[in-house]
Amino acid sequence: MPVRVHVDPDLCIGSAECVRILPEAFRLVKARGVSVATDAAPDAGPQRLDEAVRSCPTGAISVSRSTPGDPDDRH
Ligand code: SF4
Secondary structure: OOEEEEEOOOOOOOOOHHHHHOOOOEEEEOOOOEEEEOOOHHHHOHHHHHHHHHHOOOOOEEEEEOOOOOHHHOO
């Protein structure tokens, strides 16, 4: 099941909680003061990704899981 991890740069305040919890999945871009998801983020596993989502103080992290034909994919 494809997993997409996204950090909304408009919400992220660069607190780096996500980097502390999942250093392989998130990277702080100091020049921009925000975190980004790495290519390894989808492989971090649902429990740890959920923990990172819960730890984010601004709700900037989103994780979506979808399979072709999911109701979420219909437009
Ligand atoms: S925990 Fe949230 S606000 Fe903090 S750096 Fe990560 S995405 Fe940004």
